[in-house]
Amino acid sequence: MVDFNEDIAWVVIRGTMEKVISEEESFENTVNKIKDIFNKDLDDKEKLFNIRRRIAETFKENAKGEDCIWPFRLEGVLIKENNKWVFKYLQFAYPFNYILEGKTEAASLIKKN
Structure with missing residues (x-):
């Protein structure tokens, strides 16, 4: 309009x-994001919090299906x-x-x- x-x-x-993303590709992307988090200038608690959040998001998104x-x-x-x-x-x-x-x-x- x-x-x-x-x-x-x-x-x-x-x-x-x-x-559209396969479960395998989603897991691979998450592993790469986690590797990036380890290289950030954050304290350990913040790194672990970000990693936990990324993993939870990945499982939640994968539960919706590939499409x-x-x-x-x-x-x-x-x-x-x-x-x-x-x-x-x-x-x-x-x-x-x-x-x-x-x-x-x-x-x-x-x-x-």
Whole structure:
């Protein structure tokens, strides 16, 4: 769906994504990620936590089967500036059933006081 006037446009796109990966390939990817975690500059507790999380994610994803399809939605707002369309808002959304609670690699970069 696209709706616009002279200086503003709204865009909404809906679709599906598909991931096809064998269990063997998934395990191989996880082993490689674990090797990378060992080489990161993290304390041992953080390394073990990340490894445990990767293993749990792998088993959870493999339980869905080799072929996984899920919906997505992309929406945006564009504004005309100097005769050019510029994104002012862009959001990509899809079902996400994990509760991160700050348990991402990016969270480990935040300095704690």
